[in-house]
Amino acid sequence: MHDRTVVRAVTTSVVRLLLGYSMALVGGVLLGVALARAKAVKQFVGPLVLGLGSVPSICWLPVAILWFGLSETSIQVVVVLGALLPIAVATETAVRHVPPQIIRAARTMGASGPRLLATVVVPAAFPGILGGAKLGWTFALRSLMAGELLFVSGGLGQLLETGRDLGDTALVLAVVVLIVGLSRLSEWALFGRLDREVARRWGAEPA
Secondary structure: OHHHHHHHHHHHHHHHHHHHHHHHHHHHHHHHHHHHHOHHHHHHHHHHHHHHHOOOHHHHHHHHHHHHOOOHHHHHHHHHHHHHHHHHHHHHHHHHOOOHHHHHHHHHOOOOHHHHHHHHHHHHOHHHHHHHHHHHHHHHHHHHHHHHHHOOOOOHHHHHHHHHHHOOHHHHHHHHHHHHHHHHHHHHHHHHHHHHHHHHHOOOOOO
């Protein structure tokens, strides 16, 4: 019985995490590129992004519940906002730090607009974007656990809260170990090979 409960909790949390993180990754990269390359976006949206970045993601849960009720959407809002902003900030920094001579050389060869971004700027900024993606993953997991702790949701966060309510120290510690293991395993599976490939291609380690 406990085994089935744990499996269901892990599955529920993993599905939520992958869904929310995927949306945050796409939105964060697009927002970061826009902040770095569009002056109007930087001027009007940049201060808002920096301001919202200082707000703990769990603070969005009451707003999400008011808008969407006690639903999956509310948890996803918390996960997306928790991961999107650090990804956007890291992407903006990485794009801004692309050497200008690379961009000038690409322009002399006819690259411009979306083609310049897709084939030159984003690939050149990829190591920094990858770092932001890893940071966003960590924030997404933290946001998910915080969201699941606060209302009945069926994931690992609820299982942790159940252990607390029952005074079951073994269950609480087991869930904590599961969360740590999930974090390490998912980071290795998602980013391990990418890290090695980026290090090889950018000359950080021998081929």
